[in-house]
Amino acid sequence: MFSGGPVTPSLIRLPNCRREPQPRMPFIIATDRNGNRHEVEALIGRSVMELLRADGLPIEALCGGQGACATCHCYIDPTWQSKLAPATQDELDLLGILDTIRASSRLTCQIPFSDSLDGLTLTIAPEG
Numbered sequence: 001m002f003s004g005g006p007v008t009p010s011l012i013r014l015p016n017c018r019r020e021p022q023p024r025m026p027f028i029i030a031t032d033r034n035g036n037r038h039e040v041e042a043l044i045g046r047s048v049m050e051l052l053r054a055d056g057l058p059i060e061a062l063c064g065g066q067g068a069c070a071t072c073h074c075y076i077d078p079t080w081q082s083k084l085a086p087a088t089q090d091e092l093d094l095l096g097i098l099d100t101i102r103a104s105s106r107l108t109c110q111i112p113f114s115d116s117l118d119g120l121t122l123t124i125a126p127e128g
């Protein structure tokens with residue numbers, strides 16, 4: 001969990017340690033519905049929805065990631081929006097039924113995590 005402190009450096013060196021420093025895991029910074037920030041370890045190739053759920057964040061994902069329920073709705077930080085592949089028309093249509101839609105809205109099940117998304121920052125949208 002990430003609670004607002006400084007972000008972990010990419011490599012940690014301990015004095016008198018003979019092992020090579022290990023690169024850190026890629027991560028997502030997610031703000032939950034209570035305003036708490038979490039650093040979520042991320043595996044390449046999993047969807048952002050799967051990663052948030054695996055960390056215990058309250059993403060219902062009722063359709064299991066099929067793009068049919070909109071219960072994985074989040075708001076993407078403005079600095080990251082241009083780094084994502086554009087939403088498909090089906091995703092936009094589903095987002096369009098939500099009262100909580102914003103310009104930054106995305107369905108996290110439709111975002112495959114990749115190296116280029118290391119540090120992706122988002123906020124979980126309200127239920128509804």
Ligand code: FES
Pocket residue numbers: 049060061062063064065066067068069070071072073107108109110
């Ligand atoms: S999990 Fe249902 S639309 Fe994303």
